[in-house]
Structures are given as C-alpha cells and as structure tokens.
Amino acid sequence: MTKLREQLIQIQKSNYRKNVKLVRESLGYEAGVARYRKEYLHYLEDYEAISNKTDLIGKASAADVIFHGDYHTLAQSQRSVLRILRELLGKREIVLCLEMFHGSDQKHVDRFMSGELSENAFLDKIDYAKKWPFYWSNWSAIISLCRDNKIPILGINSEINDAKGIRSLRERDAYSAQIISKAFLRNPGKLIYVVDGDLHISPNHLPRNVAQLLALLDEPVKLFIIFQNAETLYWKLCSEGLEEADVLRISENMYCVMNTMPANKIQSYLNWLEYSQDAYFPVHKDWDGNDFEERGAMVHKMVTTLASIFKLELPSDALEKLTIHYPNDLDFMERLYGTPELKGQLRLVRDKIKREEGFLLEYEQSGENKYLIYLANSNINMAAEESCHFLNAVLRGPLKTPLSPLDYFYRNVITECLGFFGSKFLNEKRKAQTENSIRRFLGKVKRGELKGADQETIQVARYILQHFYMQRKTNEAAEFIKKFGPQYKSRSVISRMFSTQLGYMLGNKLYYAVKRGKFSMHRIQEIFRDPFDKPMKAFACYLEVSERVKVVKHVSRL
Incomplete structure (x- = not known):
C-alpha cells in the first residue's frame, strides 16, 4: 500500500467513525432494530468476486423478482436504481414496487401515473411529506421514466401504528410481501422490481417472506438481490487494495453496487436531519446556531x-x-x-x-x-x-496578462482538471464520463432512444470525441485552432461545458495515476502553482498529462 493510499483510507475511516457516532447519538439504541441490522450484515461479511455492470444487468434481466436496497437520504442510491432500470428497458417488461408509496394510496398512484392527477395534487393526496419525508426530487426521474415507458408502480409501504422496533419492521415486510407476491402472480413473465430500504432486502427479511408465500402456492420464483454501499465490504476491499471496484458478486443471486464511500453515505443521513441536501456539512446540535x-x-x-x-x-x-x-x-x-x-x-x-x-x-x-x-x-x-x-x-x-483564446481555453481545462482531481480525494466514487460512455450516449441519441437529451450536451459530446481524435492525430496547436478556433474564442455555455468536461475526464484519470504511483506528487504541485500565463503552456501541459495518463484504467459509470 502506498503512503498516499494509506493516508486517504485513514481520512475516510476517521470521517466514517465520526459520522457513525453522530448517527448513534441521533437515533439512540433499540435492541430489536440492532438485531434486524445484524441479520442483514450477516450476508455482507465477504464477497465471491469483483464483477461489472454487464454481469449484474445480465443476472438482473434473468430474474423474476429483484430486490434493490435503497439508502433513502443518498441521492446516488436512487440514481443507481434509475440507471439499472434504464438498462433493463427493452429487455423485460417491468412492474416497479416502491417503499416510498403506501399500499393504501394505490388508487392515487394509479391516477397520477395515468396523468389524471398533477404532481402537486398527487403529493398532497398521499400526504407525501408526512409519510415519506425524503427528497421527492431524488425520485422524480424514476417516476418520469416509468410514466414515459408505461411501467406500472405499486406502493408496498404500510402504517404499523402500534408496533415498534423489530416487530414493526417484520410486520412491514409481511405486508409488502403480500403485494409483491400478488404482483408476481398477476403479471406472468414480467420482472417485478422492488426498491426497499437496505435492511429490508436482506435474504432473511422481505425476500424470504415473498419466497415463502409463493412456495405455499407451489410457484417457483427466481430472486435477485442488489445491495448498495455495504461498509463492511468497502473496508475489506480497502485492505485488499481493491476499493475502486464498482460491482461485487456476493453469491449467484446477490450483488452489491459500490457508488459512494461509507462516510459520505452516513453524512447524507446527517444532513437530511438538518434539512440539507446530500451534503458534507455536520449535523447541527443547536438549531439556532450560525x-x-x-x-x-x-x-x-x-x-x-x-x-x-x-x-x-x-x-x-x-x-x-x-x-x-x-x-x-x-x-x-x-x-x-x-x-x-x-x-x-x-x-x-x-x-x-x-x-x-x-x-x-x-x-x-x-x-x-x-x-x-x-x-x-x-x-x-x-x-x-x-x-x-x-x-x-x-x-x-x-492572471496578470491577457491570454489568447487557445491559452485561455486550456487554462480552464487544467483548472477543471485539478478541481475534479482534488474532489476525488474526498469522494473517490465520483465518476467522470469516458470516451466510451460518450460514444454510447451519442449512439443512443442517433437511434432515437434519448429524445429528451439536451442539445447543448449532445454538441459538447461531439466536440469531445472530435478533440480526442485530434489528440491521436497531431499535437500541433495550429491544427487544433483550425478545428476548434470558434469554440476557443466563444464564452458561451457550450464552450465552457466543453472545457469543463475535458478537464473532468483528465482529472479522473490523473487521480488514479497519482494514487497508483504512476504520476509524481511533485509534478502535481508544479501544476497547482503554475499560473499558465505564457503562450502555449497550458496547451502543452494538457497534452503532456493526457499522454502520461492515457494507459490508466479506471472505473466506468454504472
């Protein structure tokens, strides 16, 4: 383990321990809930292998019922659901079961999905803020995807008024299992996709209830479980030097998606407590504080x-x-x-x-x-x-002197590169686009699969691919000016997005190069201090860093 890796892991562990302590102070201790959590953690002590998105999607598309664990206050958790649903479109017909809606409100869910109710009227009728006090904005893209693709949504939550602790959790599982089992029986051949809280999707909780109900009817069912961001597995990966892994296979029918670091996951809960938004600010002990x-x-x-x-x-x-x-x-x-x-x-x-x-x-x-x-x-x-x-x-x-359009553009690229590069040290799971992901995006646009795609984003994606082509072809500034001169001169949103995304993509690769000892910290220090106020210097730096990190493999976006 390099000294830098060791330092980063110690920072992560320190932040994680601090956040866990704050959560415990906030929630207190309930023996039944602790036992329920222990039952969940039993399945997350080890993993079989590092996997990938393709393998996960293949397993998911072959299942009858998927259980996808959600950490409600973490936006990245809901984005993971959205991305996997998008991958499954066209492969299977889907019925989505969500904990965020109560079964008793199903008639309102149906009216909203059919367009009969507006969003505001729907949220008011189901008393959303009281029954599910998490950010609607984190879920709205999932709901829109379902409406656009005629995917029905079923609410599986319930109000257990008298039960507390583990009794409440188990009764909730039993209620949800009935709705999920009925959905499976009433929709033969369709994929039942369940999104529920992390602890609920443990094999011995909600999935077992569903399997037992269907077994009584002699109905075979193939279950598939997707965990997210298990802290125990992340620290194990760190000890093995494998913390960059995005997908783990726990068993044949259980996978774990790793899309944020443990401290950030817990921090999202702390900030929800103070009505912030998926953040990094500490919980307020004094609500009247500054x-x-x-x-x-x-x-x-x-x-x-x-x-x-x-x-x-x-x-x-x-x-x-x-x-x-x-x-x-x-x-x-x-x-x-x-x-x-x-x-x-x-x-x-x-x-x-x-x-x-x-x-x-x-x-x-x-x-x-x-x-x-x-x-x-x-x-x-x-x-x-x-x-x-x-x-x-x-x-x-x-900056003391004016720069040429070319120098100004690549100075911005280096600035954005360093910004993204630095942010990775505090959240290693942050992802940038890759050349392949941009090609896939433009392919979907060309096939008409992304009709709502922003035109500015499409144009920037094209510029980036053209830029990479130019990098492979030449390192002559005159050739780049001939190709991108108007973009260098422009101060438009598209030009800024172009330089920003080039910087992000370079910063992402630079992070892994430094972390693995392939790029010296001394050179990083030089780049941080360089004003790039001399002609051609920023352009030359961009080409130099790009060449040195081009062979670095890094994690792709799930």
Whole structure:
C-alpha cells in the first residue's frame, strides 16, 4: 500500500467513525432494530468476486423478482436504481414496487401515473411529506421514466401504528410481501422490481417472506438481490487494495453496487436531519446556531485537508480572504452588484446560478487578492471541487496578462482538471464520463432512444470525441485552432461545458495515476502553482498529462 493510499483510507475511516457516532447519538439504541441490522450484515461479511455492470444487468434481466436496497437520504442510491432500470428497458417488461408509496394510496398512484392527477395534487393526496419525508426530487426521474415507458408502480409501504422496533419492521415486510407476491402472480413473465430500504432486502427479511408465500402456492420464483454501499465490504476491499471496484458478486443471486464511500453515505443521513441536501456539512446540535459559519468551517477543513494531502503550503491569511455563499444567502446578489471588481463576471454568475452550478470568483480589492465561492447546494463533490479551485487560485496567483483564446481555453481545462482531481480525494466514487460512455450516449441519441437529451450536451459530446481524435492525430496547436478556433474564442455555455468536461475526464484519470504511483506528487504541485500565463503552456501541459495518463484504467459509470 502506498503512503498516499494509506493516508486517504485513514481520512475516510476517521470521517466514517465520526459520522457513525453522530448517527448513534441521533437515533439512540433499540435492541430489536440492532438485531434486524445484524441479520442483514450477516450476508455482507465477504464477497465471491469483483464483477461489472454487464454481469449484474445480465443476472438482473434473468430474474423474476429483484430486490434493490435503497439508502433513502443518498441521492446516488436512487440514481443507481434509475440507471439499472434504464438498462433493463427493452429487455423485460417491468412492474416497479416502491417503499416510498403506501399500499393504501394505490388508487392515487394509479391516477397520477395515468396523468389524471398533477404532481402537486398527487403529493398532497398521499400526504407525501408526512409519510415519506425524503427528497421527492431524488425520485422524480424514476417516476418520469416509468410514466414515459408505461411501467406500472405499486406502493408496498404500510402504517404499523402500534408496533415498534423489530416487530414493526417484520410486520412491514409481511405486508409488502403480500403485494409483491400478488404482483408476481398477476403479471406472468414480467420482472417485478422492488426498491426497499437496505435492511429490508436482506435474504432473511422481505425476500424470504415473498419466497415463502409463493412456495405455499407451489410457484417457483427466481430472486435477485442488489445491495448498495455495504461498509463492511468497502473496508475489506480497502485492505485488499481493491476499493475502486464498482460491482461485487456476493453469491449467484446477490450483488452489491459500490457508488459512494461509507462516510459520505452516513453524512447524507446527517444532513437530511438538518434539512440539507446530500451534503458534507455536520449535523447541527443547536438549531439556532450560525449555519453559514458552520458550513464555511467545513469548506475550510476541505481546503486544509487537500493542502495536506498534496503537501502544498497556503499563505497563513489565505482563508481569511475567502467568503462562501449559498442560495439562501439573500444578500449575495446585492454584494456582487455592489462590488465593482466583480461586474465583469455578472453574466457568468447569473448563468452558473441558473444552471445550479458552483463556482469560484477571484478578484482584487484594495490591493488584496479576494476569493468568493458559491455553492448551489451542499453536495460534497461541488464543495470539494470548489475548495480545490480555491487552493489552486491562491497558489498560482491572479492572471496578470491577457491570454489568447487557445491559452485561455486550456487554462480552464487544467483548472477543471485539478478541481475534479482534488474532489476525488474526498469522494473517490465520483465518476467522470469516458470516451466510451460518450460514444454510447451519442449512439443512443442517433437511434432515437434519448429524445429528451439536451442539445447543448449532445454538441459538447461531439466536440469531445472530435478533440480526442485530434489528440491521436497531431499535437500541433495550429491544427487544433483550425478545428476548434470558434469554440476557443466563444464564452458561451457550450464552450465552457466543453472545457469543463475535458478537464473532468483528465482529472479522473490523473487521480488514479497519482494514487497508483504512476504520476509524481511533485509534478502535481508544479501544476497547482503554475499560473499558465505564457503562450502555449497550458496547451502543452494538457497534452503532456493526457499522454502520461492515457494507459490508466479506471472505473466506468454504472
């Protein structure tokens, strides 16, 4: 194990232990629930092999009933469900069973799915906020996919008013099993896809109830279980140097998808407690405390953590020159308009806010360099990326001279590369697009499978593939200018997305190269400090890093 890997794992374990302690303080202890959880963990002590998406989808498409575990406060958990459902479209007819809806509300679910009820009317009729107090936005894409593809949805949750602890959990499983079993019997040949809480999908919980009910009717059924982000397996992978694995085969009919790190998973619950959004900010012990100060302290911690990992020394007063703003900071726009040094960036700011993107602004005021971070939400990736941008901006200093369009474009690419690269050290499971994933995306667009795809995204995808083709063909700047000159000159959204995605993809590969000792930390330090204010320097750096990391294999998006 390299020293860097060991350092990263220790940081992850420290954050995880801290978050688990906070959760225990929040929830208290209930013996029955602890026993129910222990029964679940029994199946997650070991795994048979590292697997992949293709194998998982193949097994899933051959099943009769799928049980997909969900960690309700983690957006990545719901995205995993969405991605697998998309992969199964066209392979099987599907009936989706969701814990988020109660069986007693099925008539309202049916009316909503048929278009008879609006979204707001539906949520009001089922008393969504009370019965399922998790973010509707995390589920809306799944619901839309089902409506667009005529996939029926069944609610499987219930209100167990008198039962508590393990009795409540087991009675809930028994109720859900009846609905799932009826769905299986009434829809011969269709795939019954169940999304339920992590603990419920343990083989000895809900799946066993379903199997027992169908066995009474002499109905054979092939069950398949998809766990997500089992902490026990993640730490085992770390000990084996295999923590980059995305899919594990636990047994013939049980797999585990790994799409976030344990500390981030638990943190999403802590932030749900404080009505945040899948974030990295600590739970508030005092609801009347200064929210901005606590959030700012967490960004400061990210900056100092990254500086420590990269062995970069910040000026002692650097963090004092940084202000951090959020959407609920009502005087943010007034401050921008009242700062003459920022007026030239207002168009960029408005566009970023509209697209719910984070950003860093650098400006000079009264002879001092100042920095402003805006976080559109409290997502860990965004906070980590902008923290790394700040670290980079302080070390390289302000740009003193104008740059050519080519130099400006590739300076942005390097900036985005470092931002993504740094964010991976705080969330290794963050994924970037790959050349193959972009080819698959454009293939689906061409076949008419993604009719709602954003035209800007499609154009950027084409530019990226053309750029990679040019990289294989030549390293002459004149050839790149001939091909991409208009994009280099443009300050449009498409041009910015183009440079950002090139940077993300390079940063993703760079992370794995550094982690595996294939790219020196000394060179990383040089890139962080380089202002890239000389002609052709950023372009040359991009080509150099691209060439050095091109053979690095990394995890693809599930």
